[in-house]
Amino acid sequence: MLVLTRKCDESIRIGNNIIVKVLESSSGHVKLGIEAPRKIPVHREEIYQRIQEENKASLVPEDFTPDILKNILKKG
Amino acid sequence: METKTKNKDLKKDSTKFGPVSNTSQTFLFRFGIPGFENLQKFVFQSLDKYPPFQLFRSVEETDLNMLVLNAQYIKELEKIEIPHQELNKIGAEDKNQIDMYVILRVRPNTKQFVANTKAPLIVNGAQNLGNQIMLEDEEGLSSAFPLAISKNKSVKCK
Numbered sequence: 001m002l003v004l005t006r007k008c009d010e011s012i013r014i015g016n017n018i019i020v021k022v023l024e025s026s027s028g029h030v031k032l033g034i035e036a037p038r039k040i041p042v043h044r045e046e047i048y049q050r051i052q053e054e055n056k057a058s059l060v061p062e063d064f065t066p067d068i069l070k071n072i073l074k075k076g
Numbered sequence: 077m078e079t080k081t082k083n084k085d086l087k088k089d090s091t092k093f094g095p096v097s098n099t100s101q102t103f104l105f106r107f108g109i110p111g112f113e114n115l116q117k118f119v120f121q122s123l124d125k126y127p128p129f130q131l132f133r134s135v136e137e138t139d140l141n142m143l144v145l146n147a148q149y150i151k152e153l154e155k156i157e158i159p160h161q162e163l164n165k166i167g168a169e170d171k172n173q174i175d176m177y178v179i180l181r182v183r184p185n186t187k188q189f190v191a192n193t194k195a196p197l198i199v200n201g202a203q204n205l206g207n208q209i210m211l212e213d214e215e216g217l218s219s220a221f222p223l224a225i226s227k228n229k230s231v232k233c234k
Contacts, residue, residue, distance in 0.1 A: 070126060
């Protein structure tokens with residue numbers, strides 16, 4: 001992993017068009033500003049990982065039978 | 077373009093829902109979806125006997141099937157604001173130009189269906205583009221909303 005030291009208001013550039021700027025740093029928190037093309041997805045890592053896990057857990061299992069949906073609808 | 081996933085989590089030979097119809101409208105998810113970033117082409121397939129549930133299926137990996145529900149059935153998603161940049165990514169200007177779906181899963185042990193209202197799928201039918209968005213800052217949403225059915229048979233989140 002590349003490690004860089006930056007102060008407030010200093011930036012790093014990734015590729016030609018992504019800039020990550022340190023806006024604020026206090027009490028163990030760092031506020032970052034990110035400039036990136038709209039088409040580039042930017043996410044908090046822990047949230048992205050959680051959705052990865054949720055999506056994998058949402059695959060229809062091999063033993064799934066659509067009739068279970070009928071049972072759910074009947075509960076109304 | 078890579079046409080076969082290398083993801084080991086996918087199960088093999090799950091063809092119970094039949095082949096993905098060539099006539100279905102295919103949506104391009106440019107970055108895939110989290111967990112399946114190498115898959116980009118998806119279709120929605122109606123489960124004829126079980127409306128309003130639908131399948132979200134990969135065209136490139138037929139073992140990837142997810143149950144989804146149009147967000148119009150989810151009260152908590154009726155008034156949420158979709159960030160403009162997320163609409164732009166699929167070529168839309170406002171919410172009326174898109175359809176939104178929530179992914180369902182069965183909770184282990186309880187067999188209860190829950191909906192991930194925090195990370196819905198949005199698609200622009202006019203441009204065949206889609207994306208999974210993350211609504212982390214919206215209140216009242218959950219990654220595991222229990223599904224309930226109202227008396228008029230419409231599906232609602234509790």
